[in-house]
Each structure stands twice: as C-alpha cells, then as structure tokens.
Amino acid sequence: MVxxxxxxxxxxxxxxxxxxxxxxxxxxxxxxxxxxxxxxxxASDVWAVGWGGTIIRWTGTEWIPEFPTAIxxxxxxxxxxxxxxxxxxxxxxxxxxxxxxxxxx
Numbered sequence: 001m002v003x004x005x006x007x008x009x010x011x012x013x014x015x016x017x018x019x020x021x022x023x024x025x026x027x028x029x030x031x032x033x034x035x036x037x038x039x040x041x042x043a044s045d046v047w048a049v050g051w052g053g054t055i056i057r058w059t060g061t062e063w064i065p066e067f068p069t070a071i072x073x074x075x076x077x078x079x080x081x082x083x084x085x086x087x088x089x090x091x092x093x094x095x096x097x098x099x100x101x102x103x104x105x
Contacts (some may be wrong), residue, residue, distance in 0.1 A: 002043050010036045014032045014033055015035070016048070029063060031050070033050050035050035037049050042065075045060075
C-alpha cells in the first residue's frame with residue numbers, strides 16, 4: 001500500500017485488484033498466469049511477478065508486460081539447447097579419448 005486509499009493485490013489466473021480506500025476493484029490484467037507478488041514504488045510505478053517468468057508493471061493507467069513470457073521462454077529454450085549441445089560435444093570428445101578398458105560413469 002502506498003497510502004490508506006491506494007493498494008494492490010494479485011493472485012490466481014493473473015487476477016489483479018486495486019484498493020481505492022473503500023472497495024477492492026478488479027483491474028484488467030495482461031496475463032492469465034498466476035501472479036505471486038506485487039510491489040509498489042509509487043502510485044504510478046507498481047510491479048507484479050508470477051508463474052512462467054511473468055513480470056508486469058502498472059504505468060499509472062494500465063498494466064503492461066515488461067518481459068513478455070514468449071520472449072523469455074524462447075531465450076531459456078535457446079540457452080538450454082546451447083548447454084545440451086556443449087555437453088554432448090564434451091562427452092563425445094571424452095569418449096574418443098578413453099582407453100578401451102575405461103568406461104564413463
């Protein structure tokens with residue numbers, strides 16, 4: 001809460017509600033991923049994070065994705081593929097250097 005009449009809460013399915021001092025009001029969310037935490041820097045600078053790497057920010061007028069999940073997911077998949085390729089290359093070189101009596105654990 002930034003003040004007694006301005007606060008946020010987030011939850012399941014990307015649900016976002018805002019406290020206006022009297023009532024909790026539903027606000028449109030840019031995500032359907034569950035949101036786990038919300039942090040207010042000011043009334044116009046609020047951040048929320050959740051499942052699937054979701055990061056969204058309140059601009060003072062709307063919630064926007066800061067790092068769209070699709071881009072983050074693509075980056076994570078790319079990095080995973082690089083690690084797998086490197087691991088296979090190292091294992092392949094290691095197998096070639098083994099003596100016939102040696103085995104990999």
